[in-house]
Amino acid sequence: MAYVKAGVGCSHVPAIGVAMDTGITEQPYWQPVFKGFEKSRQWMKDNKPDVIFLVYNDHCTAFSAEVIPTFALGCAAEFQPADEGWGPRPVPVVKGHQKLASHIAQSVILDEFDLTIMNKMEVDHGLTVPLSVMFGDVEDEWPCPVIPLAVNVVQYPAPTGNRCYQLGKAVRRAIDSYEEDINVMVFGTGGMSHQLQAQRAGLINPEFDKRFLDLLTEDPVAGSQITHLEYMREAGSEGIELVMWHVMRGALNEKVEEVHRHYHVPASNTAVGHVILENR
Amino acid sequence: MAYVKAGVGCSHVPAIGVAMDTGITEQPYWQPVFKGFEKSRQWMKDNKPDVIFLVYNDHCTAFSAEVIPTFALGCAAEFQPADEGWGPRPVPVVKGHQKLASHIAQSVILDEFDLTIMNKMEVDHGLTVPLSVMFGDVEDEWPCPVIPLAVNVVQYPAPTGNRCYQLGKAVRRAIDSYEEDINVMVFGTGGMSHQLQAQRAGLINPEFDKRFLDLLTEDPVAGSQITHLEYMREAGSEGIELVMWHVMRGALNEKVEEVHRHYHVPASNTAVGHVILENR
Amino acid sequence: MAKEYEDIPGTFVFDADRSREGYHLNMFCISLRLAENREAFKADPEAYMALYPMTDAQRQAVRDRAWNGMLELGGNIYYTAKLAANDGITFQELAAKMTGMASEEYRDMMVKGGRSIEGNRSKIEWENK
Amino acid sequence: MAKEYEDIPGTFVFDADRSREGYHLNMFCISLRLAENREAFKADPEAYMALYPMTDAQRQAVRDRAWNGMLELGGNIYYTAKLAANDGITFQELAAKMTGMASEEYRDMMVKGGRSIEGNRSKIEWENK
Ligand SMILES: [Fe+3]
Ligand SMILES: [Fe+3]
Numbered sequence: 001m002a003y004v005k006a007g008v009g010c011s012h013v014p015a016i017g018v019a020m021d022t023g024i025t026e027q028p029y030w031q032p033v034f035k036g037f038e039k040s041r042q043w044m045k046d047n048k049p050d051v052i053f054l055v056y057n058d059h060c061t062a063f064s065a066e067v068i069p070t071f072a073l074g075c076a077a078e079f080q081p082a083d084e085g086w087g088p089r090p091v092p093v094v095k096g097h098q099k100l101a102s103h104i105a106q107s108v109i110l111d112e113f114d115l116t117i118m119n120k121m122e123v124d125h126g127l128t129v130p131l132s133v134m135f136g137d138v139e140d141e142w143p144c145p146v147i148p149l150a151v152n153v154v155q156y157p158a159p160t161g162n163r164c165y166q167l168g169k170a171v172r173r174a175i176d177s178y179e180e181d182i183n184v185m186v187f188g189t190g191g192m193s194h195q196l197q198a199q200r201a202g203l204i205n206p207e208f209d210k211r212f213l214d215l216l217t218e219d220p221v222a223g224s225q226i227t228h229l230e231y232m233r234e235a236g237s238e239g240i241e242l243v244m245w246h247v248m249r250g251a252l253n254e255k256v257e258e259v260h261r262h263y264h265v266p267a268s269n270t271a272v273g274h275v276i277l278e279n280r
Numbered sequence: 281m282a283y284v285k286a287g288v289g290c291s292h293v294p295a296i297g298v299a300m301d302t303g304i305t306e307q308p309y310w311q312p313v314f315k316g317f318e319k320s321r322q323w324m325k326d327n328k329p330d331v332i333f334l335v336y337n338d339h340c341t342a343f344s345a346e347v348i349p350t351f352a353l354g355c356a357a358e359f360q361p362a363d364e365g366w367g368p369r370p371v372p373v374v375k376g377h378q379k380l381a382s383h384i385a386q387s388v389i390l391d392e393f394d395l396t397i398m399n400k401m402e403v404d405h406g407l408t409v410p411l412s413v414m415f416g417d418v419e420d421e422w423p424c425p426v427i428p429l430a431v432n433v434v435q436y437p438a439p440t441g442n443r444c445y446q447l448g449k450a451v452r453r454a455i456d457s458y459e460e461d462i463n464v465m466v467f468g469t470g471g472m473s474h475q476l477q478a479q480r481a482g483l484i485n486p487e488f489d490k491r492f493l494d495l496l497t498e499d500p501v502a503g504s505q506i507t508h509l510e511y512m513r514e515a516g517s518e519g520i521e522l523v524m525w526h527v528m529r530g531a532l533n534e535k536v537e538e539v540h541r542h543y544h545v546p547a548s549n550t551a552v553g554h555v556i557l558e559n560r
Numbered sequence: 561m562a563k564e565y566e567d568i569p570g571t572f573v574f575d576a577d578r579s580r581e582g583y584h585l586n587m588f589c590i591s592l593r594l595a596e597n598r599e600a601f602k603a604d605p606e607a608y609m610a611l612y613p614m615t616d617a618q619r620q621a622v623r624d625r626a627w628n629g630m631l632e633l634g635g636n637i638y639y640t641a642k643l644a645a646n647d648g649i650t651f652q653e654l655a656a657k658m659t660g661m662a663s664e665e666y667r668d669m670m671v672k673g674g675r676s677i678e679g680n681r682s683k684i685e686w687e688n689k
Numbered sequence: 690m691a692k693e694y695e696d697i698p699g700t701f702v703f704d705a706d707r708s709r710e711g712y713h714l715n716m717f718c719i720s721l722r723l724a725e726n727r728e729a730f731k732a733d734p735e736a737y738m739a740l741y742p743m744t745d746a747q748r749q750a751v752r753d754r755a756w757n758g759m760l761e762l763g764g765n766i767y768y769t770a771k772l773a774a775n776d777g778i779t780f781q782e783l784a785a786k787m788t789g790m791a792s793e794e795y796r797d798m799m800v801k802g803g804r805s806i807e808g809n810r811s812k813i814e815w816e817n818k
Contacts, residue, residue, distance in 0.1 A: 060767035064716060065768075066398070067397075067398060068398075069394075070395055083723060084774070085721060102579075106437055109437050110437050114394035115394065116347060118346070118348075119346050119348070156703055156705070163394070197784075197787060198757055199787065200697070200698060201804075202799055203809060207806075234810070237701075269781055269803075295652070345579065365646065386704065435574055437575075475675075476651065477637035478658050480659075481570075484673060487677075508565075512573060513565075513681055549652055549655050549670065
C-alpha cells in the first residue's frame, strides 16, 4: 500500500524563484535563504518521494475572480507553469499522478470533503517555488510527479485551520488505502508572516512564526485552532497562507520529529520558514 | 432576520421545458405532468418568496470536464440561460442576490463546507425548468432573484446524502443570521428515478420514489442515509440526482407538513416527482 | 478500490477512471453545444475531431455514432447527448438507441410506466434471463 | 455580519463585499498577466480599460496608479500586482509605494527584520501614535 513517511513545510515566495531563475542565489541578500535548503536538498535525495502531494495556493493566476474553489485537486496529466505577468518560470512542466489523484478525490469526497476536481490547471509560483528550493535546479523534468491541491486563501474566508487539518487526515486515509506500494511526501506551503498590501505592508512577526512552528510539531491540534483573525492580525493579511501547513500536518502521524528547521527574514516582503517533519 | 418557511422538491426534466417553450402542455402526453403544478402555481402566488435558494445540477453545460466542483454557489449579479446544444431556452435571465449569496458563502465556509464560489456562471435546464413549472410562463423577468447552488452529480462520487443534508442545515443557519427581513424559499431539484444511459435506460422505480418522498417528509435523517449504490441500483444511474433534495430538506425544520405531492410517469425518460413542504 | 456498482447491469458508472479515459471525447462532445462549433464540425468532421486528442477507438465510435461504445470508452451520457443534439436526435430517441429498441417501442414502454426495476437490479439477474 | 478584522490597521481584508465591489477591476488586472493583453493595454489604455465595466473611480485609480486607492475600491493585491508587473514594478517596490516609503527605506526596513508587530495590531494603536 502507499504510505506517508514525511512532510515538508515551506514558504513559496515568488522572489525566491526569481533568484534561482536569474542565478543570483549566492548574493549576500539571498545566500542565507538558500543556505537553509542545503540540508533539505540532501534529505530529498536520501528520502526520494515517488509522488509529492503539494498543498499551495494560486495567487490570482490560474484562478480568476470567476471561479474560487476552496479546495481544488489537480487530477490532470500535467500542469503548465503559468505566466504570472512576467513570463512563465523557466522550469519543467509539472507531471501529475492521475491514478492516485483520482483515488484521493473519490476517497475524500466520500469522506465528506467538498473538493473541486481540476482536469486542466496551470500552476504558479506557489507550487513551483517549493519544488525548486527542495530539489534545487533541475534540467528537463522534475524528479517525481506532483499532485497539486490549491486552497483558496485569497478571498476571505479561507477554510479554517481545523478544516485543513481534518482534510489532511482524510488525504492520509486515502493514501493509506491506495494499492500501489509508493512513498507519498506531503508539502504544505505558503507563509510565514507577511503582509503584501496597504499601509501595514512589510509586517513580520518572528514570535508568532516560532510559536506556529513549535505547535505544528508538538501540538498540531492546538495549532489547527488558530483563528483567521489571529493570523491576519499577528502574521499579516497574507500570513493566512499558513492554514495550508495544517493539511500537511494532518497527513502525518500524531507524533513527528522535526529533523530540520530554518527561518530567515527577509525574502522580499516576507519571512521564510521551512521545516521537515518525519513520522514517528 | 431572513427566514425559511417552505421548500419545494421538483424534477427538472429538460423535455418539460421544451413542452412549455413550444406550447404543447395541453397535449395528452403532457397534460398530466402540468396538472400537478396547477396547485403549486397558486401556492407560489400565495407564498411569494423574496429569494429562491435553488439546488440543482449542471448537465455538462456550464461546467465542462475541466473543472468539477462538488458544491458551486452562484454569487454573480445574473446568470444567463445556457445553450445546451439547441439554443438557450427563451426564458428571462436569472437575477442573483449577491449580498445574501456572499453571506451564505462566508457562513458555510466558516462552517467547514468547502464551497466553490462562482462569480460567473451560465445555468441550464436544471435551474430554469423548476422555475418555469413553479411560476408558469413569465414575461420579461422572473418574479424574484435566485441563488443557484450547483451540485456535482455527474462524475462519481456525488456528495453523500448526509453531506447534502448537513449542508442544508448550514445554509439554514446562514439564512437565519442574515439581517434583512426576507422570505427565502428553498428548492431541491432533479430526479426522480431515471436512467438515461446504456442498455438499462428507461428504468423507473415508483416504489423507491414513493419511499423517498415519505422519508423526506417524515424521517429526513433516515432519507439522508440512502447510499449512492442504492440510488444507482434502485433509482437508475441518474436517479442519484435525488441527493440534492436533501439540501433543501436540511434547510427546513425538523417537522414539516407535506402540503402537496404529485407523481407521474413518464416525462420523456423519467419519473416526475414534486412536493411542497411547509415548516411546522 | 472495489467497485460494488459494477454489479449494476446495462450501466456505466462515470467514475474517475472513466472520466480520465473519456476526457478528450467528452471535451469534444461538449464543444458541440455551441453553434459555431457545430458548424465547423459539420463542414469538416475529421478536421474538427482532430482538434481533440481522442483515441482512434473513440474517434471511430464518434464516426459510427456508437452510443454505447462511446460510453464504454469513457464517454458520459450528458456529453454524448450534445453530439446527439447536433444530429437532431432527442434524448428519448437517444435512450431508445442505447437500449436497442425502436423509438416507438421505447416510448410505449415509458408510457406504460418505464422499465421495471424487477429483474434489472444486478448482472446476475440479466445473465439468468 | 460584524467584521472583527476591520480593527486591523492599514489592511483591507478581501472579503465577499470587497470582492463584489472590485470584481471588474480585478478582472481587468488579471487580464494583464498575458502578454497580448499587456500589448493591447499599452497601445490604447482607455480603449482596453473600456472592455471592463469598472466604475469611474476604479478607472481613475488605475490611471493614477493609486495602489491603495484600488484596494479601497475592492481591488486585491494579487490582482493589482499584475498591473504593477505590467509597469515593471517589483512586488517589493509595490509594497513600498503602498506604505508611503521610498523603495530603499522599505528595503532597509525589511533587511532589519521588517515592520514590527508591536504597535501594529489594532487601529487604536495607530490612532494613539
Ligand atoms: Fe503565497
Ligand atoms: Fe438532471
